[in-house]
Amino acid sequence: MSARTLYDKLWDDHVVAQRDDGSSLLYIDRHIVHEVTSPQAFEGLRLAGRKPWRADSVIATPDHNVPTTAKERASGVEGIEDPISKIQVKTLDDNCDELGIVEFKINDPRQGIVHVVGPETGGCLPGMTIVCGDSHTSTNGALGALSFGIGTSEVEHVLATQCIIAKKMKNMLVKVDGTLGEGVTAKDVVLAIIGEIGTAGGTGYAIEFGGEVFRAMSMEGRLTVCNMAIEAGARAGMVAVDDITIEYVNGRSFAPKGEQWHKAVDNWRKLQSDADAVFDRIVEIDGSSIKPQVSWGTSPEMVLPIDGFVPDPNTEKDQVKAGGIRRALDYMGLAAGQAITDIKVDRVFIGSCTNSRIEDIRAAAQIVKGRKKAANVKEAIVVPGSGAVKKQAEEEGLHKIFIAADLEWREPGCSMCLAMNADKLGDGEHCASTSNRNFEGRQGYGGRTHLVSPAMAAAAAIAGHFVDVREF
């Protein structure tokens, strides 16, 4: 057989049927479900008189709508103050109960953001195909899996058939060699990649992240990078399996045990691209040159190193792009030529499926330890990605460090990443956010998002404006 990429191998292993027009019926091993993109799918299933093909392949948890204050969480789903959110969370509970789907309900200690819960429970494993009605499903690719987001009609299709109709994407390798400087994190790497290839750079591709930087990166860092593959336009991002992957998976609740474990590991070791595999596109970036990143505009590709200056639309020759810069400057309330470090911050959000794992929480805690939030920062919230992350952080005493620094320690959920619950920005407010999207209105009507790493967000909370965490 000719040389294959990791993506080729994962794809080939899951093809149930090949159709004449180039599309395939692809088998899905794991289906993750949350409350926002599933109710219409369950309804469709019911109306057609269908049952889930394999209910035990599904894991559900509510995350987008759930409140993050201890007070509102105290009485579970009944305590959700927003009546529409409450109905949506209840609908997920009802659907899962009716169909025998395992759900980590709102106050289950395993509840959390779908893309944090999947890997940490071992529900998502190397070699799997994983889907969820959520674009950030690309996250799980860090395990050496083929994982991508789908729409609600496809959620229904997977529930009903355990398959998806898909056309194979092209292969892209993003190779980052060198060594990351101190204070430069996985988030900075992926933001720099998006800045380089653009938000449509990966459209039509599955991206494999390779090179020295990813080999040296922790599993949690890889999850952060793959999470944002979709912000580069790629539905799927992935990293080849190595010792770091195996060590991460070992011992997790739903990971195989005993003899099964050894067989699985032998199999997973093959999950890497062949040395002579051909990629349709290769992007090479020098990891040593990456600096801490801050997004200034309304698209993740509008990103700069911390020592950068906001661009001038008048120097952009492409009129569509110049118009985009002008609109972004206007929306963000920034002036061309302004230093990134001069941007003041009104709120800080540390959390989301991008950056809410224990390493992220530790990185933020390390920065704020013994310091106080700046007076001009109205609110800084730290939202762990899951009940398990919260428990771990509390065992390490990290919550006390945040509270002492006047940051708030919250309950797990998506929170201010997309502001479907009560956590949101006010009109015109600037936010240092560890989330993944700086779209207009994403974190609240008129809100101005700046995407950064957890350490950079924590430093901005203390300084009241963006600062270079390397000099902090």
Added chain:
Amino acid sequence: MKSFTEHTGVVAPMDRANVDTDLIIPKQFLKSIKRTGFGPNLFDELRYLDKGEPGRDNSTRPINPEFPLNFARYKGASILLARENFGCGSSREHAPWALEEFGIRAVIAPSYADIFYNNCFKNGLLPIVLDEKIVSSLFKSMYDQVGYKITIDLQQQSVIANGEKFAFEIDEFRKHCLLNGFDDISLTLQEAEKIKIYEQQRRTEKPWLFGAVKA
């Protein structure tokens, strides 16, 4: 699903690159558990001057007079002309639901984000890819002529505008489903035997993939 064969309609502009699905339908409307009701909130933050909330009567809200979809000349538009990377960001199918309910039957753009592109086909909405130069010329014609209309012929895979025919590419299977309004779950279930055979083989070869999750 509504079928799509041939369509002639008024063209309206969404003249910016990287239009994301948050812009197409803001998140507060995603709390609905229904498939309908999103049309009045399509492009909510651009269409109205105040902040929209689910359950509000949209007919009494202040309209943004500067947003093209509010212009009299684009009233009743059923074809949206857009720029590159249309529909990027979130996987929310609420975006095509909102477009469809507003009355949009087709979008024409130089490129789309993958998930959005895919979601359109599940809802009888046709996303057409045309070369950037052709899209720019269509924008110009549309701005020059009030009531500018385009004809789309899916069977022939052509966009007919200004007396010219522009061919577009589309996957055979998607075209087939759209022309006939087929729901693809029933089509997939015709292959249920193949799925079962594959599954059985996998259970033997890689049993760890079938370890049931426990409550």
